[in-house]
Amino acid sequence: MEEADLVVIGAGWNGLVMVKTYLEVNPRAKVVALESANSVGGVWSQERMYPGLRSNNLYGALEYSDYPMHEQTFGVKAGDFIPGPSIHMYLRSYAEKFDIHRRIRFGAWVKTVERNSSDAWLVHYSQSQSQTANDAPRTSDSAVNHSPKQILTKKLVFSTGLTSDPFIPHIPGSDTFGAPLFHAKYLLDKFPNTSSSPASKTIVIYGSAKSAYDAAYAYASHGISVDWIIRESGHGPVWMAPIHVTPLKKRLDHLVGVRFLTWLSPCVWGANDGFGSLRRYLHNTTIGQWIVDRFWEILAGDVIALCGFDKHHETKKLKPWTPAFWIASSLSILNYPGDIYEYVRDGTIKVHVADIDHLSEKKVHLSNGQMLKADALVCSTGWKHRPSIRFLPEGTDRCLGLPYTTAEKMELDPLIQKADKYIMENYPRLQNQPVLNRKYTSPSSSVSSDESDPYNLDQPFRLYRFMVPPAYINDRSIGYTGMMLSLHTSICAQAQALWLTAYFGGDLPRSVSSASDRTLSLPNGTSKPTKSAKPASPRPFDQESITWQTTLHSRFGHWRYPAGHGKRFPDVAFDAIPYVDMLLRDLGLEWKRKWKQGGWGKWWRELFWPYGPRDYIGLVDEWKVAKDR
Numbered sequence: 001m002e003e004a005d006l007v008v009i010g011a012g013w014n015g016l017v018m019v020k021t022y023l024e025v026n027p028r029a030k031v032v033a034l035e036s037a038n039s040v041g042g043v044w045s046q047e048r049m050y051p052g053l054r055s056n057n058l059y060g061a062l063e064y065s066d067y068p069m070h071e072q073t074f075g076v077k078a079g080d081f082i083p084g085p086s087i088h089m090y091l092r093s094y095a096e097k098f099d100i101h102r103r104i105r106f107g108a109w110v111k112t113v114e115r116n117s118s119d120a121w122l123v124h125y126s127q128s129q130s131q132t133a134n135d136a137p138r139t140s141d142s143a144v145n146h147s148p149k150q151i152l153t154k155k156l157v158f159s160t161g162l163t164s165d166p167f168i169p170h171i172p173g174s175d176t177f178g179a180p181l182f183h184a185k186y187l188l189d190k191f192p193n194t195s196s197s198p199a200s201k202t203i204v205i206y207g208s209a210k211s212a213y214d215a216a217y218a219y220a221s222h223g224i225s226v227d228w229i230i231r232e233s234g235h236g237p238v239w240m241a242p243i244h245v246t247p248l249k250k251r252l253d254h255l256v257g258v259r260f261l262t263w264l265s266p267c268v269w270g271a272n273d274g275f276g277s278l279r280r281y282l283h284n285t286t287i288g289q290w291i292v293d294r295f296w297e298i299l300a301g302d303v304i305a306l307c308g309f310d311k312h313h314e315t316k317k318l319k320p321w322t323p324a325f326w327i328a329s330s331l332s333i334l335n336y337p338g339d340i341y342e343y344v345r346d347g348t349i350k351v352h353v354a355d356i357d358h359l360s361e362k363k364v365h366l367s368n369g370q371m372l373k374a375d376a377l378v379c380s381t382g383w384k385h386r387p388s389i390r391f392l393p394e395g396t397d398r399c400l401g402l403p404y405t406t407a408e409k410m411e412l413d414p415l416i417q418k419a420d421k422y423i424m425e426n427y428p429r430l431q432n433q434p435v436l437n438r439k440y441t442s443p444s445s446s447v448s449s450d451e452s453d454p455y456n457l458d459q460p461f462r463l464y465r466f467m468v469p470p471a472y473i474n475d476r477s478i479g480y481t482g483m484m485l486s487l488h489t490s491i492c493a494q495a496q497a498l499w500l501t502a503y504f505g506g507d508l509p510r511s512v513s514s515a516s517d518r519t520l521s522l523p524n525g526t527s528k529p530t531k532s533a534k535p536a537s538p539r540p541f542d543q544e545s546i547t548w549q550t551t552l553h554s555r556f557g558h559w560r561y562p563a564g565h566g567k568r569f570p571d572v573a574f575d576a577i578p579y580v581d582m583l584l585r586d587l588g589l590e591w592k593r594k595w596k597q598g599g600w601g602k603w604w605r606e607l608f609w610p611y612g613p614r615d616y617i618g619l620v621d622e623w624k625v626a627k628d629r
Helices: 013-025 084-097 184-194 210-220 276-284 286-307 340-345 414-426 489-504 543-560 576-586 602-608 619-628
Strands: 002-009 031-035 054-058 081-083 104-106 108-115 121-128 146-158 181-183 202-206 225-230 239-241 331-333 349-353 356-360 363-366 371-373 376-379 390-392 478-480
Touching: 002 013, 002 121, 013 031, 013 084, 013 489, 013 619, 031 108, 054 084, 081 084, 108 146, 181 184, 184 210, 184 376, 202 210, 202 371, 210 225, 210 340, 225 363, 239 286, 276 286, 276 414, 340 349, 414 543, 478 489, 489 576, 489 619
Parallel strands: 002 031, 002 146, 031 104, 108 390, 146 478, 181 376, 202 225, 202 376, 225 349, 239 331
Antiparallel strands: 054 081, 108 121, 121 146, 356 363, 363 371
């Protein structure tokens, strides 16, 4: 049987840097990456490059710190959004540059993961026989043979992310629709056929997420009529903003990385930035709360005014239903070359706020009695938020920190009640939860009980530091990267990869792992890691403290972002840089990266200049030096 030291499932932003970081620290290790697609990139793989796909980040904000995305090499320009093909090219170049590419097995679909009696993980997967270690041309699953394989690994990391497996709810009449019906993930494959003869076609788009905006713009910009359905019983349209916001016209992707502005968002791990007293003032005093509320009112009001939602009866239908304070990564960016709202105003895109009642042949019937002709139905209806992998022995997944469905309604765990009490006492602003859509219903609650259905999952991700299942904390054999949404994708990916590498090797500072140290029992995270000699063997983690912090952080998302994804998994915006601070403190590294650069303006830079990937250059080398001291 084939064996490995580390298997990484997924070869996107998180999987690639996980492989690289582990090999930097363990150069002799055998590392294998399993990727279901036929190219690197995950969301940015060749298979998902639909027309007009671009990142929400401008040039310089989405790259690895040790591998700049040069303008001439990757076809990007300063001040521009990064085109999807450029990101794919960059990630492939990164994989080749750091000798990751040959370690990736493409077309590898992981079926089951089994806990072996030898304290290892047995991974069963199938791989199309036509695949090699190089990117291969896209091939439909039905056109190739898949051979079953297995590999035994000491360490296992899931880097599949949260947007790998598409979810389409059951729609009555789907079997008689007689036209293409597909998830937005497959827009690249379906677009050529569904966009031919544009003058005679009408495309129906179902959903209100950013991918619905993308699909609507892609078709409308090709002269195709679009009927866009926003569920009346859903959470409403996603927040969309121009890249430059506030009266000062600052870049939105920069604002969320300015340390001073991160203080204006309540965050239970925020004190790890070393400014806990200022945060407490802002969120526990009348004046402080007034400042916080004014900031969010200015931000939201500016976005609504710039988008012009209230200036036209059709664009008004796309105005968000929930205040911006209560969302996170759902605050997306208008990264299109033209004005999508102009297509709404001129009637190319027609918006319908209603539910789909049923389908018939090339027709979509709405709950308000309206009937729409459709040459295709594009579903922007979300994702299956847990890996579509079977875990053995049965029930193992309940111990792995993954979302699941309880058979019956259960009383709140006392630890959850304790966490809720702590959150409400320290962040009183969260006591006044927003009034969400009173008409809300799950689009599939009466149809499916499958745990792959995200609407049936009533237990969220519960992972220590959003990476490790508490039940396996002292096992040091399994972890997750990228199980969170953030505008700081590359920064979080690098920090998580280094943290997991150190954790696997038993090289986190004693103040994090020692059962005799009670730092982890302090939920505000204000204690500074202490320096101590590394023991001959890793000390066990304090299970009680680990479980407490995991519960606290999970419940914080529940209360902080009820209009986002916080109830299901980590969904962060202004909380990402403090999260990275927390990981760097765990590693014993300096987290105030701009202050560390020195000079007379170091405090000004630290507080008011936006953090970006290049602030974390040399992170692995810093840690290796610190580890060997």
